Amino acid sequence: MMTERFEKLYIGGEWIDPIEGEIVDTIDPSTGQPWAKVAYGGAADVDKAVAAARAALEGPWSKLSAFERAAMLRRFATIYDTHVEQLIQWESRDNGRPVRETGPDIRNHWQWYNYYAGFADKIDGRTIPTDPGMLVYTQRLPVGVVGAILPWNAPLLLTAWKMAPALAAGCTIVIKPAETTSVTALQLGKIAEEAGIPPGVINIVPGYGATVGARLVEHPDVDKISFTGEHRTAQRIMAAAAGTLKRFSCENGGKSAHILFADADLDNALNAATHAAFMATGQSCALGSRLLVERSIYKKVVEEVARRSAQIRAGSPLDIGTQIGPHANAQQLEKTLGYVDIGKGEGARLVAGGHRLAPDGMKDGYFIAPTVFADVDPAMRIAQEEIFGPVCSIIPFDTEEEAVAIANGTIYGLTAGLWTQNVGRAHRVANAIRAGTVWVNSYRYLRTAIPYGGFGRSGLGRENGPEGLDAFLEPRAVIMNLSGAYPNPYAS
Numbered sequence: 498m499m500t501e502r503f504e505k506l507y508i509g510g511e512w513i514d515p516i517e518g519e520i521v522d523t524i525d526p527s528t529g530q531p532w533a534k535v536a537y538g539g540a541a542d543v544d545k546a547v548a549a550a551r552a553a554l555e556g557p558w559s560k561l562s563a564f565e566r567a568a569m570l571r572r573f574a575t576i577y578d579t580h581v582e583q584l585i586q587w588e589s590r591d592n593g594r595p596v597r598e599t600g601p602d603i604r605n606h607w608q609w610y611n612y613y614a615g616f617a618d619k620i621d622g623r624t625i626p627t628d629p630g631m632l633v634y635t636q637r638l639p640v641g642v643v644g645a646i647l648p649w650n651a652p653l654l655l656t657a658w659k660m661a662p663a664l665a666a667g668c669t670i671v672i673k674p675a676e677t678t679s680v681t682a683l684q685l686g687k688i689a690e691e692a693g694i695p696p697g698v699i700n701i702v703p704g705y706g707a708t709v710g711a712r713l714v715e716h717p718d719v720d721k722i723s724f725t726g727e728h729r730t731a732q733r734i735m736a737a738a739a740g741t742l743k744r745f746s747c748e749n750g751g752k753s754a755h756i757l758f759a760d761a762d763l764d765n766a767l768n769a770a771t772h773a774a775f776m777a778t779g780q781s782c783a784l785g786s787r788l789l790v791e792r793s794i795y796k797k798v799v800e801e802v803a804r805r806s807a808q809i810r811a812g813s814p815l816d817i818g819t820q821i822g823p824h825a826n827a828q829q830l831e832k833t834l835g836y837v838d839i840g841k842g843e844g845a846r847l848v849a850g851g852h853r854l855a856p857d858g859m860k861d862g863y864f865i866a867p868t869v870f871a872d873v874d875p876a877m878r879i880a881q882e883e884i885f886g887p888v889c890s891i892i893p894f895d896t897e898e899e900a901v902a903i904a905n906g907t908i909y910g911l912t913a914g915l916w917t918q919n920v921g922r923a924h925r926v927a928n929a930i931r932a933g934t935v936w937v938n939s940y941r942y943l944r945t946a947i948p949y950g951g952f953g954r955s956g957l958g959r960e961n962g963p964e965g966l967d968a969f970l971e972p973r974a975v976i977m978n979l980s981g982a983y984p985n986p987y988a989s
């Protein structure tokens with residue numbers, strides 16, 4: 498039964514019909530049935546949105562004082578907060594993540610807008626001492642019109658990671674949500690209107706990657722692409738952006754190692770290990786999908802992770818009692834089931850899950866049981882490739898050096914976790930791991946002030962913290978001769 502309609506794009510402060518797009522069904526992944534209709538734009542709509550963003554950049558947005566821009570972002574944060582309960586329901590419907598997870602997550606998003614509002618009136622430069630008679634200073638200018646291309650696993654959070662610093666920096670933005678999760682992105686337009694953000698500063702154009710996404714990337718008037726998604730898509734975007742030498746930053750996937758040393762506080766480590774492996778139905782870039790366990794506790798950890806996984810409650814994402822929801826879309830379910838077959842074929846020992854579920858009779862939902870493979874060799878595909886599903890690959894190790902070598906032995910480098918009560922080892926291993934984030938005796942602690950991003954194929958640049966602001970600023974040096982003289986070099 499169709500209950501909701503989101504059939505307009507948000508461009509230049511107006512809700513308009515797509516010029517060359519279409520209206521598509523968006524699917525509830527817990528039932529496999531459409532729950533809303535959403536407008537998709539096309540290339541012509543992107544052109545219109547970019548023109549609106551450019552006009553706002555050179556017009557009203559640049560005319561505001563830094564204090565006014567900061568105040569507007571704070572107002573956006575406050576109004577965002579009044580919408581959160583609706584946003585939680587819609588995001589959980591759209592991508593199947595249980596309200597138990599989307600609730601605490603989305604209720605914190607205002608912090609990103611508020612945090613970056615604090616930077617808006619503090620974007621200053623330096624004076625650089627050089628020679629007498631010279632005045633040298635730097636400025637940090639907005640990079641310009643930003644194209645934000647988003648994935649479906651945490652649409653609102655990842656939009657905040659881009660939009661809050663971009664607007665604080667003085668940029669304007671065109672947001673392209675993922676195909677299957679456009680509803681909540683469109684709602685940001687309503688919040689922008691209520692907050693009094695000038696028309697054209699925020700534009701929202703849902704649609705396909707191959708049309709809307711690709712046009713944003715090649716558009717000569719888009720100055721920067723900020724992307725979150727799969728690393729192969731990032732590679733395609735980099736190649737396409739080369740034509741205009743666009744600024745580009747990306748947050749891609751990962752295959753994070755979560756290392757349990759024998760001296761760990763095992764009960765807490767097991768809480769973290771299961772949560773790290775199965776949160777968001779495994780659809781998190783920070784997933785602790787490789788669990789590296791010191792041999793002396795290996796058997797016990799395998800048994801306990803398998804036992805705990807089997808007890809995780811699947812159900813409707815809208816039910817607060819549900820601990821794991823469905824995959825966000827049918828394609829992702831097929832991908833995960835494919836990797837279960839690959840793991841079995843590679844000779845890993847399946848100790849939990851590996852099959853579809855139909856909780857509460859939701860037989861057409863994209864549910865899969867939390868899956869655990871033991872005796873995984875680090876070279877196996879299930880230990881090397883990002884599955885983006887609730888599949889935990891447990892790998893034994895004997896020494897600290899071996900654990901580090903396994904942890905660093907993939908093309909990725911986004912996050913890692915380690916559990917030990919030996920402070921020296923904690924520092925040594927954290928130091929040796931090539932990843933943008935290392936958690937010690939903790940996992941997935943993410944905050945607006947902490948930079949986040951990847952080494953290797955996991956990404957370029959950082960989001961969050963002051964580093965996240967720098968991604969939307971272009972430095973300029975102004976060099977002034979105060980002496981009044983410029984000798985003729987050809988005089989003699």
Ligand code: NAD
Nearest residue numbers: 647648649674675705706710711726727730748749750782
């Ligand atoms: P995806 O790469 O398939 O799609 C991401 C976005 O790119 C979508 O909006 C899509 O429409 C668009 N797109 C696709 N082709 C394009 C093209 N040629 N030009 C421009 N845009 C194009 O990723 P996904 O399946 O939506 O998301 C899952 C991936 O995202 C996983 O790999 C996951 O690890 C990663 N991810 C990373 C982080 C992080 O912070 N590092 C966070 C969340 C998700």
